Amino acid sequence: MKKILLSCVSVVFAVLPLAAQVPVTKTDPETELAMIFTISFIVFVIATLMYIIGVMNANVDPIADLYYRIKNYIVPPPSEVAPDVGHIYDDIRELDNRIPPWFNYLFGITVVFAFVYMTDYHVLGLSKLSTDEYQEEVVAANLQKKIMMASGGSINENALVALKDAESLKEGGESFQKFCVSCHGPQAGGLVGPNLTDEYWIHGGGIKNVYTTIKKGVPAKGMISWELVFSQKQMQNIGSYVLSLQGTNPLGGKGPEGQKYVEPVIAAAKDTAKAKTL
Numbered sequence: 001m002k003k004i005l006l007s008c009v010s011v012v013f014a015v016l017p018l019a020a021q022v023p024v025t026k027t028d029p030e031t032e033l034a035m036i037f038t039i040s041f042i043v044f045v046i047a048t049l050m051y052i053i054g055v056m057n058a059n060v061d062p063i064a065d066l067y068y069r070i071k072n073y074i075v076p077p078p079s080e081v082a083p084d085v086g087h088i089y090d091d092i093r094e095l096d097n098r099i100p101p102w103f104n105y106l107f108g109i110t111v112v113f114a115f116v117y118m119t120d121y122h123v124l125g126l127s128k129l130s131t132d133e134y135q136e137e138v139v140a141a142n143l144q145k146k147i148m149m150a151s152g153g154s155i156n157e158n159a160l161v162a163l164k165d166a167e168s169l170k171e172g173g174e175s176f177q178k179f180c181v182s183c184h185g186p187q188a189g190g191l192v193g194p195n196l197t198d199e200y201w202i203h204g205g206g207i208k209n210v211y212t213t214i215k216k217g218v219p220a221k222g223m224i225s226w227e228l229v230f231s232q233k234q235m236q237n238i239g240s241y242v243l244s245l246q247g248t249n250p251l252g253g254k255g256p257e258g259q260k261y262v263e264p265v266i267a268a269a270k271d272t273a274k275a276k277t278l
């Protein structure tokens with residue numbers, strides 16, 4: 001009998017890793033749920049078999065033993081003298097010390113939590129799995145982008161110019177005060193981020209570079225990409241506002257960082273103009 005049980009257990013242990021190798025092509029919630037139940041059931045069967053084997057080895061009444069164990073689990077015996085299990089290896093005796101109750105309670109809580117979690121996420125589907133959350137965010141972001149494009153916020157990025165009209169600069173300034181001052185300071189003199197009023201730029205000056213920096217951000221240094229926050233027109237306004245602050249040299253501004261920026265496009269245009277006049 002014992003041998004049959006043992007071979008059953010070993011078969012289960014041999015099959016489990018094999019089952020894990022089977023490629024799961026269909027991962028809809030029902031398959032997932034079926035897998036969770038199957039694995040839980042297998043674990044339950046293994047635990048039961050191991051318990052039965054243990055009881056058979058120890059030669060005790062299984063019902064009385066189970067009752068004793070559960071009772072001890074809930075109300076630990078007051079005696080601190082742990083029963084001797086009767087195993088002696090290298091003169092070391094094994095005592096059946098009881099597990100500290102707080103540990104057992106913690107274990108019980110994790111079991112309850114697992115059931116709550118599984119019911120919530122996999123059975124009732126009340127909370128969303130992370131893949132679903134991600135998909136939703138992608139859809140929402142695309143929608144937001146479409147709305148922005150439709151509301152006339154798009155511009156031709158290849159032909160960017162720094163705007164000079166008061167309305168665009170005012171709008172850019174308002175966005176700057178709202179979103180950028182925490183890192184660049186109220187007068188753009190620099191705090192965590194660099195001074196934006198001098199001629200020195202880490203990522204290049206001029207509207208194209210500034211626009212790209214605002215659009216893509218510098219995530220490695222803590223500045224997020226503003227692409228999904230502002231429309232293209234808004235980013236052009238903010239970039240233009242930033243450039244309108246050139247040379248304002250605010251009090252307490254940070255020192256120069258990066259390279260002194262010379263506008264290459266204008267230089268090229270001048271050359272072309274010169275070439276034409278010649």
Ligand code: HEC
Nearest residue numbers: 179180183192193194201202203204210213218221222223
């Ligand atoms: C969380 C802080 C933070 C916020 C908010 C932030 N930035 Fe930045 N920004 C930085 C940091 C840090 C850098 C420097 C990146 C580097 O060192 O490469 C930077 C760099 C820049 C640069 C390039 C400067 C250069 O020298 O090339 C521009 C332009 C810029 N920010 C504009 C903006 C604008 C416009 C906003 C608001 C829409 C903004 N930033 C909001 C932290 C921030």
